Amino acid sequence: MKNQWQIAVVGAGPAGMAAATVAARHGARVLLLDEQADAGGQIYRGVRRQGLADKSILGPDYYRGLELVSELAASGAEHLPGASVWQISPELEIGISQAGQARLLRAEQVIIASGAQERPFPIPGWTLPGVMTAGGAQVLLKSAGLAADDAVFAGSGPLLYLIAHQYLRAGIPVRALLDTTPRANYRRALPHLPAALLRLADLRKGQRWIADLQAAGIAFVRGVEDLKILGDQRVTGVAYRRRGAWQRLATQRVFLHQGVVPNVNLAMASGCTHRWNDSQLCWQAQTGAWGETDVPGIAIAGDGAGIQGARAAEHLGRIAAYGALERCGHLSAQERDRVAASPRRALTTELRIRPFLDALFRPARQFRIPGDADTLVCRCEEVPAALVRESVALGCAGPNQLKSFSRCGMGPCQGRLCGLTISEMIADLRGVAVAEVGALRLRPPVKPLLLEELAELTVACETISGGR
Amino acid sequence: MHRLKALSAPPVRIEFEGQEILAQPGDSVAAALLGAGHWQFRTTPISGAPRGPWCMMGVCFECLVEIDGAANRQACMIEVREGMRIQRQCGAADIGLDR
Numbered sequence: 001m002k003n004q005w006q007i008a009v010v011g012a013g014p015a016g017m018a019a020a021t022v023a024a025r026h027g028a029r030v031l032l033l034d035e036q037a038d039a040g041g042q043i044y045r046g047v048r049r050q051g052l053a054d055k056s057i058l059g060p061d062y063y064r065g066l067e068l069v070s071e072l073a074a075s076g077a078e079h080l081p082g083a084s085v086w087q088i089s090p091e092l093e094i095g096i097s098q099a100g101q102a103r104l105l106r107a108e109q110v111i112i113a114s115g116a117q118e119r120p121f122p123i124p125g126w127t128l129p130g131v132m133t134a135g136g137a138q139v140l141l142k143s144a145g146l147a148a149d150d151a152v153f154a155g156s157g158p159l160l161y162l163i164a165h166q167y168l169r170a171g172i173p174v175r176a177l178l179d180t181t182p183r184a185n186y187r188r189a190l191p192h193l194p195a196a197l198l199r200l201a202d203l204r205k206g207q208r209w210i211a212d213l214q215a216a217g218i219a220f221v222r223g224v225e226d227l228k229i230l231g232d233q234r235v236t237g238v239a240y241r242r243r244g245a246w247q248r249l250a251t252q253r254v255f256l257h258q259g260v261v262p263n264v265n266l267a268m269a270s271g272c273t274h275r276w277n278d279s280q281l282c283w284q285a286q287t288g289a290w291g292e293t294d295v296p297g298i299a300i301a302g303d304g305a306g307i308q309g310a311r312a313a314e315h316l317g318r319i320a321a322y323g324a325l326e327r328c329g330h331l332s333a334q335e336r337d338r339v340a341a342s343p344r345r346a347l348t349t350e351l352r353i354r355p356f357l358d359a360l361f362r363p364a365r366q367f368r369i370p371g372d373a374d375t376l377v378c379r380c381e382e383v384p385a386a387l388v389r390e391s392v393a394l395g396c397a398g399p400n401q402l403k404s405f406s407r408c409g410m411g412p413c414q415g416r417l418c419g420l421t422i423s424e425m426i427a428d429l430r431g432v433a434v435a436e437v438g439a440l441r442l443r444p445p446v447k448p449l450l451l452e453e454l455a456e457l458t459v460a461c462e463t464i465s466g467g468r
Numbered sequence: 469m470h471r472l473k474a475l476s477a478p479p480v481r482i483e484f485e486g487q488e489i490l491a492q493p494g495d496s497v498a499a500a501l502l503g504a505g506h507w508q509f510r511t512t513p514i515s516g517a518p519r520g521p522w523c524m525m526g527v528c529f530e531c532l533v534e535i536d537g538a539a540n541r542q543a544c545m546i547e548v549r550e551g552m553r554i555q556r557q558c559g560a561a562d563i564g565l566d567r
Contacts, residue, residue: 035526037494037547042525049494051473084526117527127530129508129520136524139544144492144499145472170472233518234507263527379522380529382514412529412540417522448540 005031006328007321008094008107009077010085010266013041014310015302016113017068018317019324024077026321026330031107032072032079033096035447039069039079041115042135043310046143057170058142061310068314087444088112088270092297095445102453109297109324112267113317116260116303119282119363120417121155122370125229126256127379134257138163147172151253152238154178154227157361158206160257165209168216175251176219178240180258182364183223189360196356203353226366229254258363262304265414269442271295276435279358280307281368282420283439290323291316299324307358308351315347369425377425378418380411388422392429399423399440412448415440469503482552491548498524498531498543501554509533509543513560532557 009020012034020032032039040047044065055063072079080098087095094105118133125131134153140146141163152175153164160177167174196203214220226241230248237250261282268274272293274283284306291299301320302313319340326336370377373386383406391405399415399422402408408422409415419440427434479490484501491500498521501509507520509531521531524544531543533554539561543554 035545053473057472117525118523127517127519127522129518132521133523136521139524140469140499140502141472144495144503146499146503147470147472149470172470379519382512382517412532413527416527448542 004105005029005107006330007031007109007111007324008033008105009111009113010034010088010094011041011113011115011302011304012036012039012072012079012081013043013113013115013302013313014065014068015115015304015313015317015320016041016111017072018314019111019113019301019321020077020079021068021071021075022318022321023325024075026325028325028328028330030075030077031105032077033083033085033094034079034081035084037081039072039081040065042139043115044068045139050142052145054170057166059166059169062142064310084447084449085266086447086449088266088298090271090295097447097449097453100450100453102449102457104457107297108328109299111291111317111320111324112270112298112300112304113302113313113320114263114266114300114304115313116307117263117416118257119259119261119368120421121256121258121367122375122377122385122418122421123227123229123256123367124372124375125231125235127376128229128231128235129233130231130235130252131229131254131256134160134163134255135260137255138166141166141170148253148255149173150175150251151255152176152178152249152251153255153257154180154224154238154240155257155367156181156363157257157259158357159260160255161206161209161213163255163257164213164218168213168218174213174218176221176249177213178224178227178238179220179222180224180227180364180367181222181361185360185362188362189356192356192359196353198349199353225364228372258367259361260303260307261420262306263416264304264439265416265442265446267293267298267300267304268439269444269446270298272298272300274439276423276433277306278434279355279362281362281424282307283423289319290326291320292323297327308354312347312350312354315343315350318343319347368421369428370421377421378406378408378411380413380417381407381409383408383418385425388425389429392426396426397430398426398437400438402426403440409440414442414446469505471503480548480550482548482550482554484554485556493548495548496524496544497533497535497541497546497548497552497554500548501533501543508556510557511559516559532561534561 006028024030047065083098230237370385427437522528535541
């Protein structure tokens with residue numbers, strides 16, 4: 001099969017949009033693949049057709065996405081929306097599924113810009129209807145203009161404060177914000193504050209969100225040490241422990257958040273080597289100066305290769321694009337280095353706040369490694385923490401063996417909601433490093449597709465290579 | 469849930485468990501159901517526990533419903549279409565082998 005595309009980019013968030021734009025501007029034949037109907041990723045979800053009349057609700061940082069979307073549209077890159085990528089073979093054959101039809105495409109270079117997902121938050125009751133991630137609540141706000149009255153926001157991290165603040169700006173009553181940031185983190189983050197002060201505007205923004213929420217009379221409870229969702233068939237409330245004492249709040253909606261982690265499934269299933277990042281408590285791909293991985297032809301840009309934030313993702317997308325352009329002969333090494341100097345400088349400035357944020361919002365152990373025996377670790381296969389502990393006591397040494405012991409990680413989400421928890425739990429129980437325990441082995445297809453689509457694949461493949 | 473913008477005219481008409489729901493063109497099925505106050509989308513194949521959307525971005529597979537007779541559809545990833553018929557997915561999916 002002939003290469004139809006020189007550079008294929010997977011994911012149309014800030015990294016993917018910036019990468020595709022830059023690559024197409026330099027004359028490469030670029031294909032941008034994305035699952036959603038519109039470019040923007042999760043951070044700029046729905047930005048092109050955002051219908052909220054009051055632009056101050058989502059704020060100027062959100063509408064930055066419009067610039068990226070219009071630059072992409074003018075770049076000449078081909079954007080294929082509604083297309084999920086279920087595999088990238090070692091030959092860089094990209095399996096996609098779009099509108100119920102599977103196809104295989106070829107590209108010389110692939111840039112994975114799969115972004116981030118929210119970290120699992122395994123606590124009692126986290127599977128009840130009415131509990132959602134705060135990011136999920138924000139998707140509803142951005143894409144459909146929907147908001148829930150009297151919700152409890154619980155957890156830690158800038159995104160949690162931002163979404164609560166967006167609710168405040170929209171005039172939606174918030175029941176409470178329960179902050180699980182460990183008190184000790186403030187001290188641990190202190191050494192990183194001087195560097196972060198170079199991003200003073202960002203620090204002030206966060207402070208203002210919190211001050212505004214408090215000034216509006218929203219119960220802002222710091223130092224929450226433990227958390228349970230109450231209810232049988234649906235959420236009826238939350239219970240939380242603070243300074244050793246349990247309190248209760250009645251609510252029907254709880255939005256949880258404790259940071260984001262790289263969306264690693266596609267890169268891992270494509271064979272890219274990942275390592276454990278102990279300051280961000282997640283797996284991240286090993287990448288070089290241009291985002292390149294140890295799989296020839298595959299680079300990763302943006303949060304998918306370590307959490308750096310949306311603005312940094314743009315720069316990383318451009319840097320990865322320049323690297324790919326050089327590898328397919330559009331730029332000489334000198335030209336590549338010259339044009340990449342500007343995004344590299346911008347990236348350095350952007351990243352100054354990151355060590356501070358990583359230290360301050362490092363999630364507490366009790367919200368990553370469930371202490372309660374009945375808390376579900378694997379939501380799909382309904383594996384409770386007790387079964388993981390029993391399996392390890394029986395000699396189960398790692399996540400892949402745990403599958404045979406318990407089916408943990410074998411459901412439809414393919415470990416996206418339990419992978420980190422089980423690696424950390426097993427390491428903790430065995431008293432070894434997470435890196436030693438390893439990650440769930442992921443295999444394609446990383447996105448669901450119908451058997452019918454697979455069965456028709458050979459025909460579709462011929463059609464494509466014959467047609468172009 | 470609160471709709472911060474009025475439904476466009478004409479809205480998209482869909483059906484959930486036989487009941488008519490009005491949705492905004494471009495809404496995901498999950499957003500439309502949540503907007504109409506439905507937070508339980510399915511029961512699990514293992515214990516029969518109730519579940520609803522968790523991530524709204526296609527990674528968790530908690531929002532699986534039956535759409536126009538097809539099981540295991542991710543409600544957060546599919547846009548509403550006029551006349552769509554949606555059912556809760558209770559227990560294991562029926563993949564239609566008996567039909």
